Amino acid sequence: MSGVRARGARVASIDVLRGLVMMIMMVDHAREAFFLHHPVSDPMNLAETDPGFFFGRVAAHFCAPVFVFLTGLSAWLYAHPSSGPRSPAGFLFKRGLFLILLEITVITAVWAVQLSPPTIYLQVIWAIGLSMIALSLLHRLPRGVLIALGLAIVFGHNLLTPISFQPGEAGYIPWTILHDRGFLVSEGLVRIKVSYPLLPWIGVILLGYAVGPWYASATAPEQRRKLLLSAGAIALVLLAVLRGFNIYGETLLWEQGADALHSVMSFLNVTKYPPSLAFLLLTLGVGLLVLAWLEQRDNWFLRASAVFGGAPMFYYLLHLYVLLALQMAAIALLGANYGKRYEFDHLWQVWALSAVLLPLLYWPCRAFGNFKRRTTMAWVRYL
Template sequence: MPEIPPPPARSRLLSIDALRGLVILFMLLDHVRETFYLHHQVPDPMVAAETPPELFFSRLLAHLCAPVFVFLTGLSAFLYASKQPDGRAAASSFLWKRGLFLVLLEVTVVNFAWTFQFPPAKVFLQVIWVIGLSMLALAALVWLPRKVLIVLGIVLVAGHNLLDGLHFPAGHVLHVPWAVLHDRGWIELSGALKLRTSYPLLPWIGVIALGYAAGPWFLAGADAAQRQRRLLAWGAGLLAGFVLLRLLDVYGDKPWTAGDTALASWMGFFNITKYPPSLLFIALTLGVGLLLLRAFERRQGAAWLAPLAVFGAAPMFFYVLHLYVLKFLYLGAEAAWGRNQGTLFGFDAMWMVWAAAAVLAFALYPAVRAFAALKERRRDIAWLKYL
């Protein structure tokens, strides 16, 4: 069989796809953990004193995924608009249609991959849901002036922790909208079905807005050196802000505590809240993400970037594929070896999670490569761009 060439990077910066591909692999690691290491559950935020370091830092790596996905979604929306004759109108229309598609995908195909229940008793509204809702919000926000969009993004990211103490009990008229926007919880639709708002929306609207506002840095005519300076300045600035706020320990996340050892103290320092993403969570993850984006751009000729870019060129295809592969692998393992971890089948050590994730990445690569090449080759097939 002839080798399928990787999709060319003429229509997008290789660094963007490579960064998306890297966090996809981190996501794969985390989902292998959730499939085969669930007998060692971790809350949010983690309990640093009770979490083994190898589990803690594996989970910390996965924290990069959602912020980078959402930021790059906004960035990609701007680049899409820049290539259309009607610009914002085209972007708004695409964001609206793809946002609705992702919301529908989450509550059907994706939720079934996690639960294998039909009809479902529980629907978990997770990252695909929040990306879809963020796109719906951005479909309206693209009409704002860029400066207003930047201010709005900063206010939502930096200010939403002021609302942490606001809660509405079940039955209150504001319980459902607030559970969707900011307060992670359950929404009971009936006695047989309830929804879990795993990813509250409000701060993610800020992240996608900032991604869209960063779009002009990546236009074809933009100065590459200036773009890299901006990525360095903003990335380093976000990390410096994270360190300063964490040391002051007065705003942006729950207080941290020093441990009995230096390692335990470092774990406490980096133990941040994801649901909803705190200011410190976003500052740390987007800071690292922007610096990685700069590093990848400066090494676009490196051979090791190409496989990452392949994963990043077909993110939704990989997302759905790997969830079903993991579910069938789990069912097969449970049938073969039984429930060796109480009520679950699971691995005995975290290194086995890493090993399984590496094997799966290599195993799934050919299918992702073929689909990415198909997307690039058949731009006339409209539905392919949704994956």
């Protein structure tokens, strides 16, 4: 499988990587649907988290940063088709607004029926939507400026951690949106909580857009592969130094555990909300290496992954509602066993459910992907 299939065609490796993280997302959301009695702290409490649960959660860490980075990269490809450059500003702005609308309506509805009082969680789709709006305003900057700005945000936002505001203070709402996870509205009929503070994700989407020229038709596949390998290796070396010596980039210092396994767990126990520098170096570093590896790989599993990655929003909405329907069916048929919910007793059941659902979702995603390529209806592009 080459990185670029043909002139004007979709980039296969991008769809594959997007599909891979979306399959991991299924496991994490199945856990939230059927294993919610085992809460997840951020970072995780290693004294209470068994290795199987921990590494499953670490795998889920890759979903959001890879998805946001690929959103930026895909935006550059949209702006530079084979027919000639075009402005992505209008599409990015409208798509961003559409994603925010989906987050507070269709996606919130999934969680609202399961929570009391109902809560609007502003999560990854909200973050992607606002990041796209930011990119619609910033994409005209010179590429060097975009790289510098993206790196400054990704590397520098940890310096802002000591800044905080209390509810009711003038800076609380904007700072909660930008950097500190918290409630915008904590009381009343509907609560609103920012789960994905925005600022770091703007840095990630800018870097994704700046990497776009590596996928230009004039760039040889081998050169692109070397660039991806170099960038990924640099990110992981920086992680090893900054995290290894507890210099900078993560508020929770790692320490030697009782054994090698728990030492590794401590090293990988990084902050997601907002994503620390260590979190982003780990996830984006590995993501870049995987993109390089995918340049020369092709098999049935990767082609299946590309089907999911080619219909990302359709898959996202579909899998959330399938999990909600299964939760409601389980309560109706088996009864609630954890409060008002039906949940699994063992983590392996979450993995088994995911293994069953993914092949079933392949066919509707494939059908929608084919429909999206054939149709002339403009609204379909937003899904």
